[in-house]
Amino acid sequence: MKKVFNFDFFQRIGKTFMVIISLLPAAGLLLGIGTTLQSPYLIEYLPFLDSGFWKTISDLMKGAGKAIFGNLGVLFAIGIAGSWTGGKAAASLSALVGYLVMHTVIGIVLGITPENVSEPGRVLELGIPTLQIGVFGGIIIGFVAAVLYEKYHDFKMPEMLSFFGGSRFVPIITAGYSIIIALILAFVWPHVQDGIYALGTALSGENTPPLYMFIYGLVERALIPFGLHHIFYIPIRFSEVGGTYTTLAGSVVSGDTAMYMAQLADKQVNDAIEITAGRFMAGKFPFVLFGLPAVALAMYHMAKPKNKKAVAGLLLTAAGTAFFTGITEPLEFTFLFVAPLLYVFHTLMAGLSFMLMYVLDVNVGYAGGSGIIDFILFGILPGVGEPWWYVIIVGLAMAVVYYVVFRWAIKKWDLLTPGRGDEDSNRLYTRKDYEEKTNRKSDESVVNQKAYEVLAALGGKENINNLDACITRLRVGVKNKGAVNKEKLKALGASGVLEVGNGVQAIFGPTSDTLKNQILDIMNQETNEYKEESTISVVAPLSGKVVALEEVPDEVFSQKMMGDGIAVQPTSGDVYSPVDGEIVDVFPTKHAITLRSDEGAELLIHLGLETVSLKGEGFEIKVSPKDKIKKGDLIAQFAIDQIGQKGYNTITPIILLNGDQFKIDHSSYPSSVVGGKDVLIKAQKG
Structure with missing residues (x-):
């Protein structure tokens, strides 16, 4: 049996978390700038900020940040x-439905009301009195909704309930599962809360052992190469594990990041508020702002003289990325692959940095990255009395240690850091290299040349199972890892290439997401070149007059509740196969047949309206499920005159059931058709 909870699974989880984490820099900037605008420290130098206009601007920005x-x-x-689920709206809607249902049911079961919601462990969540579950509730429901979408997005309901099938069924089933989850959490979560609060107190209390902070910093860095660091720090930074804080407004926030932002805002209102959060963030500033740039300097100084000019830009960019944005992977992977022991040293220094910031009582946080912008915005400008200068003192000391150790190690073991290999190792591959491999030209106005070369280095489109990216790396599921040219990827700018599970990760830094989109454009462009081949022609199953589906006197069909299509008012009762393919199902009452074409189009031929009541009388079916069919094969006959005399309308809708995969061309129709011969419908795959 295939393992579900494998390494790739946890990597995928880390990537999904990044969707939300990527929101936080913008929210943090709004909150940070809004808070800083009313900082007494800043107003002392800029008195004009102490006006109604700027106070309103400050409140607006803080409010927008707090909303996130x-x-x-x-x-x-x-x-x-x-x-x-790859951006499926139905999955996201289902998660929202599930989240609301879960909290509502919890509140009802436990008798939580607006009057008693102020009791410990309770909270108003989107106006719903419930247990304080924090991000854990969102994570649980998010994954449940995603799994249910993957399982039920093409679920088929009985014909009379078919409107609620497919993706429409997912919010319904998610709501049902959410009730079950709520009943479980209502009785289990209070005990989990006790454990979380105990852990949160141990980690965020005044008597937390410094060793805990050392371990946190070390593990957080050690998980970077595997892309699993998000899973490690999210509970601490965004849940009760990292502590809780009740704001001056009475709301409860959880996690080191949210607590820090809330305390920063509250301190502008009441100077007596103590900043206690930020300990799980402050430790990054010394080694990010000072240590890693010193590593880049050591690499530059140890490069061969003839290569220094070539690598200066590379190293300056990597160091600048870390210094300004806090994104460190491009530089870290540069030495991870040439000297893993130096990365071990780096993780130890990271642990030491977190421990020293904690011992020195430095509580400085950040919203998105731990670069100089966040340090100034959240550490220096607010003027809340935090000893931010220790970051600089410790950082400068660490820079010296980093520089000396790296320079010594590079020389001692002749490490091939940038600029120490031959000139060809710094070469970037050209368009010609790619064209020689793939024998095709590209339109440079559509995508970047580099994307073509990266795609070729990954083994080409045919080698890719799935492609995604986080902030710093391409995450690629491949069919054959041996077809991936790691050296070429590095020559194209990847600071490292990892084999992870059934895929590879190429570290391209902050441009990774853009590069992913460009590669997807190439792959889609190549697919579109064959778009005409995906057009299918459906011949008329009956002879007669063509009628637009909207004119069929039955709302189930005219409002396209079952799908798009067209209808025929038959002049003959002979029914022919409209496609090459197979019979999927024959209704027991013989009034309807479903088919699947060789191209995958699923069609319903509904013989007359309300004819299910005839219970098969007047119908003769000549095929069975799984029978192979060709266009024009006689598959059924029905007595249109006899059925019409009984008061039934014999108009026959032909419905495309999987309209999410095929689109009907409605630009023109024949006025009448000959069954089994004339084309009735043209549909485009995709």
Whole structure:
């Protein structure tokens, strides 16, 4: 049996978390700038900020930021479901439905009301009195909705309930599962809360052992190469595991990040508020702002003289990315692959950095990245009395240690860091290289040349099972890892290439997501070149007059509740196969037949309206399920005159059931058709 909870599974989880985490820099900037605008420290130098206009601007920005940090639970639910299923709206909607149902049921079962919601462990979630579950509730519902979407998005209901089939069924089944989840959580979660609060107190309390912070910093860095660090830090930064804080407004926020932002905002209102959060963030600033740039400097100084000019830009970009944005992977992977022991040293230094910031009582946080912008915005400008200068002092000391150790190691073991290999190792492949491999030209106005070369290095389109990206890396599921040219990927700018599970990860830094989209454009462009071949022609199953589906006197068909299509008012009762394919099903009452074409189009031929009541009288079916059929084969006959005399309308709708995969061309229709010969419908796959 195939393992579900394998390494790839956990990597995929980490990627889905990034959808929400990517929101936080914008929210943090709004909150940080809004808070800073009313900082007494800043107003002292810029008195004009102490006016009604700027106070309003400040409140607007803080309110916008708090709207994100105050609703992380529902955002995680929606974001996880959408990301896991590739952006399917039905999955995200189902997650929202499930989230609302879950909290409503919990509140009802436990008797939580607006009057008693202020008791410990309770909260108003989107106006619903419920248990304080935080982001865990959103994560649970998000993944449940995603799994249910994958299982039921093509679920077929009985004919009379077919409107509720397919993706429409997913919110319904999610609501049902959410009730079950709510009943379980209502009785289990209070005990889980006790454990979480105990853990949160141990991690965020005044007497937390410094060793805990060292371990946190070390593990967080050690998981970077595997892409699993998001799973590790999210509970601490965004849930009760990292602690809780009740704001001056009375709302409860959870996790080190949300607590820090809330305390920062509250301190502008009441200077007596103590900043206690930020310990799980402050430790990044010394090694990111100072340590890693020193690594880049050591690599530059140890490069061969003839290569220094070539690698200067590369190293400056990598160091600048870390310094300004806090994105460190491009530089870290540069030495991870040439000297893993240096990465071990780096993880130890990261642990030491977190421990020192904690011992020195430095509580400085960040919203998105731990770069200089966040340090200034959340550490220096607010003027809340935090000893931010220790970051600089410790950082400078760490820079010296990093520089000395890396320079010594590069020289000692002759490590092939950038600029120490031959000139060809710094070469970028050209368009010609790709064209020689794939024998095709490209339109440079559509996609970047580099994307073509990366695709070729990954083994071409035919080698890719799936493609995604996070902030710093391409995550590619491949059919054959041996077809991936790692050296070429590095020559194209990847600071490292990892084999992970059934795929590879190429570290291209902040451009990874753009590169992913460009590669997908190439792959889609190549698919579109064959678009004409995916057009299918459906011949008329009956002879007669063609009638638009909207004119069929039955709302189930005219409103396209079952799908798009067209109808025929028959002049003959002979029914022919409209496609090459097979019979899927024959209704017991013989009034309807479903077929599947060789191209995958699923069709319903509904012989007359309300003819199910005839219970098969007047119908003769000449095929059975799974029978292979060709266009023009006689598959049924029905007595149109006899059926008409009984008061039934013999108009026959032909419905395309999988309209999410095929689109009907409605530009023109014949006025009448000959069954089994004339084309009635043209549909485009995709």
